Amino acid sequence: MNPIDRFLSQLPPHKAALVSYLRDCVHAASPNITERIAYGVPFFDCGRPLCYFICKPKGCDVGFMAGSELARHPALRKKKRKLVRSLFFTWDEDVDVELLHQILAECLALPRYAAKKR
Numbered sequence: 001m002n003p004i005d006r007f008l009s010q011l012p013p014h015k016a017a018l019v020s021y022l023r024d025c026v027h028a029a030s031p032n033i034t035e036r037i038a039y040g041v042p043f044f045d046c047g048r049p050l051c052y053f054i055c056k057p058k059g060c061d062v063g064f065m066a067g068s069e070l071a072r073h074p075a076l077r078k079k080k081r082k083l084v085r086s087l088f089f090t091w092d093e094d095v096d097v098e099l100l101h102q103i104l105a106e107c108l109a110l111p112r113y114a115a116k117k118r
Contacts, residue, residue, distance in 0.1 A: 002035075003036065003037040004023065004035050004036075004037065004042050007019075007037060007041075007042055008020055008023075011055065014091055014092075015055060015060070015091060018059075018060055018089060018091060018095070019042070019053055019055065019060055021095060022053060022060060022062060022089070022095065022100070023035070023042065023053075025095070025097060025100050025101065025104070026044050026050075026051065026104065027044075028101075029101065029104040029105065029108060030046055030104075030108055032046050032047070033045065033046050033050065034046075038052070039052075041053055041054050041055075046108060046113045047113060048065070048112055048113060049065045050064070050065060050066075050104075050107060050108075050113065051063060051064045051065060051104075051107070052065075058090055058091070059088055059089050059090035059091050059093075060088070060089050060091075061077075061086045061087075061088050062086055062087045062088075062089070062100070063084045063085070063086040064076075064084065064085050064086065064087075064103065064107055065083065065084060066083070066107055066110055066112060066113075067081075067083060067084050067085025067086065068082065068083045068084075068085065069110055069112075070085060070103060070106050070107065071106065073099070073102075073103060075087055075096070075099055076103070087099070087100065087103065
């Protein structure tokens with residue numbers, strides 16, 4: 001069992017279902033995306049760190065490492081962070097897959113990730 005699967009197995013079923021679905025969405029964005037556990041949470045890389053998931057009591061926060069370089073999407077949360085921006089999905093809401101794919105595509109088009117594809 002890989003570390004991400006182990007992480008998912010420790011979550012309650014309704015939380016694991018959302019995190020697994022978000023994981024599939026991230027992997028669908030590019031065949032070059034790899035995953036690992038870092039700082040106790042799932043991290044996804046495409047040559048450089050791309051995004052991570054943090055499970056909170058009310059939902060899952062998908063943090064984008066290059067969030068400050070993205071267009072200003074109203075759904076992206078800044079909080080007190082200089083670089084990272086995130087999308088928050090509650091455990092019981094439908095995931096806005098279109099928005100997630102749009103932000104992932106925008107991230108992967110950034111020079112920091114495009115340069116690693118060569």
